[in-house]
Amino acid sequence: MATPIFVTAASIAAELHQAMLEAKGLALTAKNARALAVRAGSKTVGFKAITHFIDELASDIIRQSQYINGVSEHLSHNAVALWRASTAAEKFDWIETQHSDNIASLHHAMQSCYQQREALSHTLSRGLRELEQQLEEGDKHIRTANLIATSSKVEAASAGDFRNQLEVIAQNITDTADKIRAHLSQARRLLGQRQKHTP
Numbered sequence: 001m002a003t004p005i006f007v008t009a010a011s012i013a014a015e016l017h018q019a020m021l022e023a024k025g026l027a028l029t030a031k032n033a034r035a036l037a038v039r040a041g042s043k044t045v046g047f048k049a050i051t052h053f054i055d056e057l058a059s060d061i062i063r064q065s066q067y068i069n070g071v072s073e074h075l076s077h078n079a080v081a082l083w084r085a086s087t088a089a090e091k092f093d094w095i096e097t098q099h100s101d102n103i104a105s106l107h108h109a110m111q112s113c114y115q116q117r118e119a120l121s122h123t124l125s126r127g128l129r130e131l132e133q134q135l136e137e138g139d140k141h142i143r144t145a146n147l148i149a150t151s152s153k154v155e156a157a158s159a160g161d162f163r164n165q166l167e168v169i170a171q172n173i174t175d176t177a178d179k180i181r182a183h184l185s186q187a188r189r190l191l192g193q194r195q196k197h198t199p
Contacts, residue, residue: 005079005124012131012187013072019138019183020065026145026176027058033152033169040162047155047166053148054173061141061180068134068187075127082120088113132191138184145177 030051037048092110149170156166 004083006076006083008190008193009072009076009079012190013069013076015183015187015190016065016068016072019180019187020062020069022176022179022183023058023061023065026061026173026180027055029169029172029176030055030058033166036162036165036169040159040166043158043160044155044162044166047152047159050148050152050155053144054152057141057144057148061138064134064138064141068131068138071127071131071134075124075131078120078124078127082117082124085113085117085120089117128191132188135184135188135191139181142177142181142184145173145180149173149177 033047033054034051037044037051040047089110092106092113095106096110152170152173153167156163156170159166
């Protein structure tokens with residue numbers, strides 16, 4: 001039996017919340033890197049520029065995670081409404097098969113229920129596509145994070161006494177990007193499992 005979409009949406013929201021927490025850690029890394037670059041002076045001019053990109057990337061990931069969480073929450077509410085409408089429609093179908101001669105008075109309610117179910121189904125499908133697009137956008141952020149981490153390692157190599165500290169920061173960016181990627185991948189897996197089933 002397929003997991004209800006509102007459960008899947010809540011699970012995706014939980015994965016995105018964890019990604020957002022990791023991104024907040026990345027923002028802290030950017031602040032530490034900036035402070036270290038200021039102390040190191042001219043030896044870390046290139047690294048100082050990179051800290052701006054780290055901070056911007058962290059902000060983008062946090063913003064996007066919050067947005068996706070909102071989409072997931074809306075999907076969850078929509079899925080519950082669709083489940084209710086589908087349940088009501090099934091009951092109307094049963095009544096129609098059992099008491100076809102006495103359903104004229106229910107005709108308006110039945111049509112309204114079927115229309116609501118169809119509208120909610122379309123809305124849910126659009127929401128799932130939107131969620132998939134946003135998760136794909138998240139993958140682009142992770143690729144950017146990996147490029148920043150590589151640039152950080154290159155800059156760290158010429159930072160003299162500050163090399164080890166900057167290499168730790170560069171590794172931290174890589175590790176954080178990997179953790180965020182894992183959460184996004186799990187969210188996409190959950191979504192992929194849902195797209196083959198009707199809610």
